[in-house]
Amino acid sequence: MSEIESNLERLGIELPDAPAPAANYVPWVKTGNLVFISGQVTMGANGLEYQGKVGKDLGVEEGQAAARLCAINLLAQLRSACDGDIERVRRCVKLGGFVNSTTDFKNHPQVINGASDLLVEVLGDRGKHARFAVGAGSLPFNVAVEVDAVFEIE
Secondary structure, three states, X not given: XXXXXXXXXXXXXXXXXXXXXXXXXXXXXXXXXXXXXXEEOOEEOOEEOOEOOEOOOEOHHHHHHHHHHHHHHHHHHHHHHOOOOHHHEEEEEEEEEEEEEOOOOOOHHHHHHHHHHHHHHHHHHXXXXXXXXXXXXXXXXXXXXXXXXXXXXX
16 A cells, blocks of 8 residues: 555545536646646535635634545545556645635635645645635635645656
């Protein structure tokens, strides 16, 4: 069992099948040794989870859980881009996080830590990345968080 698979097992995470795109785009694009993964939302085993605005409908901890779920979906897409061999990942280069929040909400980075922390827990040092975390007036399907990423692979 690879290091990444061991970490997923230790965390009790079973990656889902890579979610299909919701519109006319592809879920990921490989160019050279980079994989650009389209924005992933809070699609869980039973459909969309964590819907609403952080700061009104959801608190910071729920926002972090939403970001974590988005990161799990990122990893599922990454595994697909690596033809099932997620151990090909060299590093997460960049993570982008959008938080569906009220206009007075100011803890966007704290919410996106849910995704950042998970990537480091699963990928170790390979999961450390540059990132942005911004607020949005709305997100597709009224989800609380959407996250995209760029990974370097072998």
